[in-house]
Structure formats: structure tokens, C-alpha cells
Amino acid sequence: MQISSRRLLDRSFTAAGFASIALMGTALIVLLFPIIGRGIGAFVFRGTVEHRRLQLEQFAHGDPESVEFEVSEALAARRPVYDMVDTFKNELESGGFALRRKYADRVAELEDRLRDLFGPAPGDPRPILLRDQYGQVRWDRAEVKLRDLLTVESYDYSNPNEMGQKVLTPRSEGFAGTSLAQLFPYVEEHVDEMLRPRWTFYWRFLTNGSLDAHFFGGIWPELLGTLYLTIGAILFAVPLGVISAIYLVEYARADSRLVTVIRSCISTLAGVPSIVFGLFGLAFFINTLHVSPSKSVLAGSLTLGILVLPLVIRSSEEAIRSVPQTFREAALALGATRWRAIVAVILPAALPGILTGIVISMGRAAGETAPIIFTAAVSVGRPLSLWDTASQPTPALPWNIYNLCSEHEAVDEIRHVQFGMVFTLVMLVLLLNGVAIFLRARIGKKLRN
Amino acid sequence: MTMGDRGASVRREKNVLQTLLGKEGRKRHNHPSKNGNSIMRTDTMVPSASEPAANEVCDCTERSAHISADGFSVFYGDHEAVRSVTLSIPPGKVTAIIGPSGCGKSTLLRAMNRMNDLIPRTRVTGKLFYCDQNIYGPACDPVELRRRVGMVFQKPNPFPKSIYRNIAWAPKINGYRGDLDELVERSLRQAALWDEVKDKLDKSAFALSGGQQQRLCIARAVALQPDVLLMDEPCSALDPVATARIEELIHELKTQYTVVIVTHNMQQAGRVSDLTAFMYLGELVEVNETRTIFTKPGDKRTQDYITGRFG
Numbered sequence: 001m002q003i004s005s006r007r008l009l010d011r012s013f014t015a016a017g018f019a020s021i022a023l024m025g026t027a028l029i030v031l032l033f034p035i036i037g038r039g040i041g042a043f044v045f046r047g048t049v050e051h052r053r054l055q056l057e058q059f060a061h062g063d064p065e066s067v068e069f070e071v072s073e074a075l076a077a078r079r080p081v082y083d084m085v086d087t088f089k090n091e092l093e094s095g096g097f098a099l100r101r102k103y104a105d106r107v108a109e110l111e112d113r114l115r116d117l118f119g120p121a122p123g124d125p126r127p128i129l130l131r132d133q134y135g136q137v138r139w140d141r142a143e144v145k146l147r148d149l150l151t152v153e154s155y156d157y158s159n160p161n162e163m164g165q166k167v168l169t170p171r172s173e174g175f176a177g178t179s180l181a182q183l184f185p186y187v188e189e190h191v192d193e194m195l196r197p198r199w200t201f202y203w204r205f206l207t208n209g210s211l212d213a214h215f216f217g218g219i220w221p222e223l224l225g226t227l228y229l230t231i232g233a234i235l236f237a238v239p240l241g242v243i244s245a246i247y248l249v250e251y252a253r254a255d256s257r258l259v260t261v262i263r264s265c266i267s268t269l270a271g272v273p274s275i276v277f278g279l280f281g282l283a284f285f286i287n288t289l290h291v292s293p294s295k296s297v298l299a300g301s302l303t304l305g306i307l308v309l310p311l312v313i314r315s316s317e318e319a320i321r322s323v324p325q326t327f328r329e330a331a332l333a334l335g336a337t338r339w340r341a342i343v344a345v346i347l348p349a350a351l352p353g354i355l356t357g358i359v360i361s362m363g364r365a366a367g368e369t370a371p372i373i374f375t376a377a378v379s380v381g382r383p384l385s386l387w388d389t390a391s392q393p394t395p396a397l398p399w400n401i402y403n404l405c406s407e408h409e410a411v412d413e414i415r416h417v418q419f420g421m422v423f424t425l426v427m428l429v430l431l432l433n434g435v436a437i438f439l440r441a442r443i444g445k446k447l448r449n
Numbered sequence: 450m451t452m453g454d455r456g457a458s459v460r461r462e463k464n465v466l467q468t469l470l471g472k473e474g475r476k477r478h479n480h481p482s483k484n485g486n487s488i489m490r491t492d493t494m495v496p497s498a499s500e501p502a503a504n505e506v507c508d509c510t511e512r513s514a515h516i517s518a519d520g521f522s523v524f525y526g527d528h529e530a531v532r533s534v535t536l537s538i539p540p541g542k543v544t545a546i547i548g549p550s551g552c553g554k555s556t557l558l559r560a561m562n563r564m565n566d567l568i569p570r571t572r573v574t575g576k577l578f579y580c581d582q583n584i585y586g587p588a589c590d591p592v593e594l595r596r597r598v599g600m601v602f603q604k605p606n607p608f609p610k611s612i613y614r615n616i617a618w619a620p621k622i623n624g625y626r627g628d629l630d631e632l633v634e635r636s637l638r639q640a641a642l643w644d645e646v647k648d649k650l651d652k653s654a655f656a657l658s659g660g661q662q663q664r665l666c667i668a669r670a671v672a673l674q675p676d677v678l679l680m681d682e683p684c685s686a687l688d689p690v691a692t693a694r695i696e697e698l699i700h701e702l703k704t705q706y707t708v709v710i711v712t713h714n715m716q717q718a719g720r721v722s723d724l725t726a727f728m729y730l731g732e733l734v735e736v737n738e739t740r741t742i743f744t745k746p747g748d749k750r751t752q753d754y755i756t757g758r759f760g
Contacts, residue, residue, distance in 0.1 A: 334669065
């Protein structure tokens with residue numbers, strides 16, 4: 001081959017490799033950027049006085065005195081708004097029927113918008129749902145609600161050839177010429193005093209339970225459920241996996257048919273779709289073995305354990321196989337029994353590889369959704385005690401991420417919770433990988449000197 | 450696999466082994482090499498495994514052979530790597546096995562403490578004795594055997610542990626009850642390594658140079674106080690200076706141990722060994738005193754090899 005064409009081939013190969021790496025990096029950035037950017041919004045946001053009141057009343061966090069003072073200040077700032085509405089309603093009562101007919105619906109709608117923004121009006125009966133008992137806790141949501149208060153959304157169907165066009169008109173137009181017209185500029189001007197937004201670092205998002213199906217509060221039950229499921233899966237998969245790997249490498253005869261069959265079974269198991277594992281878990285662990293009356297963390301852990309077992313076996317097998325034969329010979333030549341040699345020499349040398357496999361399996365188990373749908377996950381639940389894991393189902397991050405965006409009744413209201421969950425899950429997996437790298441480096445260093 | 454009689458003799462062999470290797474029975478023996486021409490191809494010298502053995506510690510000086518092979522062959526699958534070798538290795542001497550690559554010398558050496566068990570599809574025929582114990586007999590426990598017949602490998606293979614633990618590990622797992630610190634020091638002194646490492650016993654063994662690592666491996670083998678030390682080309686991965694030190698060490702070791710060394714290097718065999726065995730294509734061609742082998746070889750093939758005509 002000509003040297004020039006050889007060089008061309010070399011260069012194009014390098015370019016192709018570089019391009020694919022760049023593509024992967026871009027994909028990673030494109031993926032991680034919104035997850036991190038929007039996920040942080042669940043933790044760091046401008047919290048309103050309602051957020052602090054909620055934290056105090058529902059979770060007993062915060063300083064009661066200062067919160068109560070803030071609440072009374074905010075209520076005082078809102079007072080004129082409700083006064084204006086009451087005055088106007090009195091005017092309607094005393095005015096004629098035509099007046100009432102013209103404005104009654106508009107006032108009712110206005111009052112609803114005010115409830116959305118500030119929570120129940122003074123004198124209202126206590127709402128049944130928790131979500132109605134508080135105003136907007138986050139300033140970004142409050143701004144949306146404020147816009148809804150100040151403007152009326154309607155659709156213009158005048159052109160039959162086009163879809164209806166959204167038209168926003170100021171709500172004040174509907175009250176033009178009445179005493180209520182002044183309410184809108186007043187609210188717009190004084191909304192800061194009414195809600196008192198302040199930058200908040202809500203780290204308790206991780207440790208608070210969820211209230212009223214994630215309308216308020218944090219994701220502790222989901223996080224705890226994911227940890228239970230992951231750790232449970234590892235507890236089942238690692239002893240079995242490492243022992244199988246030791247058998248396959250150290251004891252089984254490499255050329256026997258049995259081992260070949262076992263190996264291909266493991267490969268097949270690794271390729272089975274995870275939803276099938278979920279159905280298997282339901283059919284086998286719950287319906288056949290009755291490990292629990294219904295879905296439970298135990299059944300989910302077992303299913304996830306089976307799912308990651310091939311991964312653990314494969315990585316442990318590779319790690320044990322890559323221990324130099326000379327270590328084995330040295331140990332045996334010193335009068336060690338086979339088992340001693342494995343425990344004292346081979347496993348320690350293989351440990352970095354085995355650990356890496358375990359941690360990667362943990363990441364896999366933490367993120368799997370399909371196997372736990374049938375065996376462990378529910379949409380809403382309490383944080384479980386360790387004892388309850390044998391019989392109770394649990395919410396878990398991957399399932400609830402899906403559940404929030406697909407089945408939740410008011411997903412638009414709580415996007416931040418969903419992003420917070422995604423962020424937490426990604427961080428959890430990244431953390432696990434970080435731990436794997438750290439352990440590997442540390443043990444490797446220890447072995448070298 | 451085993452050629453020895455099974456059945457009734459097994460129980461007897463077990464008794465012998467217990468006496469041989471049991472705790473009270475573990476006695477070091479000094480073997481004065483009073484036997485001038487102790488290497489001989491002898492069948493009569495080797496007691497049969499089924500023969501009633503004396504109920505005492507094996508006294509190899511009387512038998513004149515510490516390890517002996519009797520029509521011993523090793524097969525890897527269908528390939529016969531060692532062909533019906535008959536050989537006696539006398540106590541307290543250095544015996545070198547030389548021969549071209551692939552002649553079966555390492556295989557023979559590794560058979561002496563059953564390291565070939567690690568290689569799949571290996572089988573043996575004939576007999577191989579350690580003292581009067583059939584190494585491949587049913588009563589022989591390879592773990593016990595390897596305690597008495599230590600081995601040093603071609604490449605230095607210390608464990609990824611500290612220097613101290615490299616040496617202390619084997620005695621500890623074998624139930625050594627004495628003072629470990631003292632044992633470590635004694636072993637390192639025997640391997641002429643103590644002065645170099647006494648200040649860094651808790652450092653990783655991998656921090657040592659290749660020659661030091663190999664001496665550490667010798668110290669590790671010596672720490673078990675074996676009877677026989679097998680060395681499989683111990684210097685082939687070392688530079689000349691380290692090689693010289695190991696050779697010196699072998700000279701000192703033979704006062705306490707029976708040494709069997711496999712080497713490619715004929716000068717080395719000439720320098721360190723008392724007796725030399727030449728193997729070719731799996732066969733034992735000739736054994737004799739080293740000086741005789743190198744000056745008046747009895748076989749044409751030996752002569753060709755040592756004069757460099759092949760190999």
C-alpha cells in the first residue's frame with residue numbers, strides 16, 4: 001500500500017474515532033444540562049411565605065416566631081385585596097339584577113384566581129385537600145398564577161381557516177369603571193409584600209415526605225425505597241454472583257459442557273428485557289413463592305437481584321480470571337488449601353474488579369423501572385421501616401418519575417418535583433460510580449505499594 | 450492416576466503419612482551427604498508404597514534418595530511431556546536439571562510437589578516418591594506435601610502484601626505457633642535479604658527490585674522450613690548481578706535443604722549444582738556428578754547439548 005493512502009486511512013480512522021467520542025460527549029452534555037439545571041430548581045428556588053408556613057405547620061421546621069410574624073405581615077398586605085372584593089360584592093348586592101348578572105361570574109372567577117395565588121381567603125371554610133390550604137410556595141409558580149390573575153385567556157376563532165388563536169386580555173378590562181378595577185394594579189404592585197419571596201435552599205427536599213401526592217414536601221419515601229431496593233438487590237446478587245464466579249473460574253473444568261451451558265445461560269439472562277424480569281418476579285416470587293402477600297420491597301429486591309446477577313457474575317469472573325496464575329501457584333506451593341488461596345490471595349487481588357462490577361450493578365438496579373412496576377413500586381406511600389420492607393410496597397424514584405409525568409392529575413403544577421427526582425436519581429448513580437472509581441484507585445494503590 | 454495399591458494399603462499409608470507429617474513428626478533432619486555417588490538409577494532403593502513402613506520419621510539419609518522417580522511419566526492430554534523417568538535425588542545436595550526448551554524438565558520439577566494438578570487434563574503414570582511416600586498415591590495430601598517440598602518460580606511472584614506478611618502468611622495458615630517476627634527475620638537472613646529490607650518490612654513487596662523479590666520468594670519458601678526446595682529457572686528473569694546473588698544463596702541453602710534446580714543456563718548448572726541431570730524430549734538422558742557431565746558426558750546427545758550443537 002502506498003504510504004500516502006496508508007496515512008489517509010490512519011487519519012480518517014482517527015477522525016472517525018474522535019467524532020464518535022465528541023458525539024457521545026455532546027449527548028452527555030445535552031442530557032445532563034437540563035437535568036442539572038432544572039433539577040437544582042427543586043432544591044434552590046425563591047420560596048414564598050407560604051413555603052415557610054407549610055414547613056412550620058406540616059414538618060415543624062423553622063422558627064415559629066419569625067414565621068408567624070411574616071405570615072401576619074403577609075396577611076396584612078393581602079387584607080386590602082379582600083376588602084376591595086368584599087366592597088365590590090356589597091355593591092353588587094345593593095345594585096340591580098343586571099349588575100349582578102354581569103359581574104357575578106367574573107367575581108367568582110377572580111376569587112378562584114386569588115385562592116390559587118394566596119390560598120383560602122380569610123373567612124373561607126378550611127379546604128379538604130391540603131393543596132388548597134396553602135397559596136403558592138414557589139415564586140416561579142406564583143408568577144404563573146399572578147399572570148392568570150391579571151389576564152384572561154381566551155381563544156379567537158374568527159378565522160375559520162386557522163386553529164383558534166390564544167388571546168390574553170387584561171382581567172381589569174372586565175371590571176372597567178368599577179371600584180374593583182384598582183385591585184389589579186394594587187396586586188401587581190404589592191405582590192412581593194403579600195408573598196415575601198426569598199431565595200431558599202430547600203435541602204429537606206431529600207428528607208421530607210411528600211404531601212398530597214407530591215404537591216408539597218420532598219421525596220424521602222422515593223429515595224428510601226430506591227435505596228432499599230438497590231441494597232436489597234445487591235445483598236441477593238453479590239454473594240450468589242461472586243460464589244458462582246469463583247466456581248466457574250476456580251473449580252469448574254473450563255472445557256466441560258456444563259460450564260459452556262452455564263456460560264451461555266448467563267449471557268442469555270443478561271440479554272433478557274427487564275420487563276420480562278418484572279413479570280417473572282410477579283409470577284415467581286409473589287404468586288408462586290408468596291414471599292409477600294402482594295408487592296413488596298423484598299419481592300422487588302429479589303427481582304432486581306436476579307436482573308443484576310449476570311452482571312455481577314460476569315464482572316467477578318473477569319476480575320478473578322485476570323488475577324495472575326502466579327499468585328495461585330505461589331499460594332498453593334506454600335501449602336495453602338485451594339479455599340485459603342482463594343480467600344487470602346485471589347479474592348483480594350480481584351477485589352477492585354469485583355467492586356467495580358458491584359457498584360455498576362447498583363447503578364443499574366437503582367435505575368431500573370420495569371422490574372419494580374409489578375413487584376415493588378407504588379405511586380404514593382410512606383417511608384418504610386426496615387421491618388416493613390418484607391411485606392410493604394414502596395414508592396421508588398424511577399417509577400415515580402414515570403408516574404408523575406404520565407399519571408399525575410396536575411403534572412404542570414409539580415414539574416419541579418419531577419426534575420428534582422430525576423436529578424436525585426442521576427446524582428445517586430453518579431455518586432455510586434464515583435465511589436467505584438475511588439475504591440478502585442484506593443485498593444489499586446494499596447496493592448501497588 | 451495412582452499406580453500404588455489401593456485398599457488396605459491406603460490405611461497404612463495414611464498412618465505413615467500422619468507419622469511422617471504429623472505435628473510431633475515434624476522434625477528437621479540434617480542430612481550429611483556421606484554417600485559419594487548417591488545418584489544412581491536404582492529400582493531397588495525405592496521402597497514400594499505398600500511395603501510396611503517403619504513407624505518413625507522418614508530418615509532419608511538411609512535411603513540415599515530424598516525424591517525419586519520410578520518409570521514416571523506425565524501426560525498433558527495425549528502429549529507425553531515426561532517419558533518414564535527414573536531418577537533419585539539425594540538429600541543435602543543441589544541437583545540441576547538441564548535440557549533444551551520443552552524437554553519436560555519443568556514438568557518433572559512441578560510434579561515433585563504436584564503443581565501440575567493446576568493444569569487441566571494432566572495425568573501421570575509410574576511412581577514418584579518423596580521419602581517413601583508416593584506423591585501421586587491416594588493417601589498423599591498435596592497440601593501437606595507442598596509444605597515439605599517448597600517451590601520458587603521462574604518469575605518472582607510475591608503476593609500484593611507487605612514484605613512481612615508475604616513471609617508470615619504461609620506459616621500462619623499452616624498453624625505455626627512460634628514467634629512470627631523471629632521466623633520472618635530468620636527466613637530473610639537465610640535468603641540474604643534481611644539487611645536490605647529490615648527497615649521496610651511493612652512496605653509492599655512490589656516496591657522491591659526483581660532480584661530482591663526473588664530472594665523474598667525464596668525466604669517465603671524457606672519460612673515453612675521445608676525439606677526440599679524446588680527452583681524453576683529462578684534466575685531467568687534477573688540480571689547478572691541478581692543472578693550471582695541467588696547462586697551464592699543456593700550454595701548456602703544446600704547446607705540445610707535439598708535443592709532441585711531447573712535451568713537453561715549451563716554455566717549456572719556448572720556453578721551451583723553437585724549433580725546434573727540432562728533431559729531431552731521428555732527423556733532423562735543422563736545423570737551424573739556435575740563435573741563428570743560437563744567434562745566426560747556419557748551420551749552423545751549430552752555432549753552435543755553442552756557444547757552448544759543444539760538446544
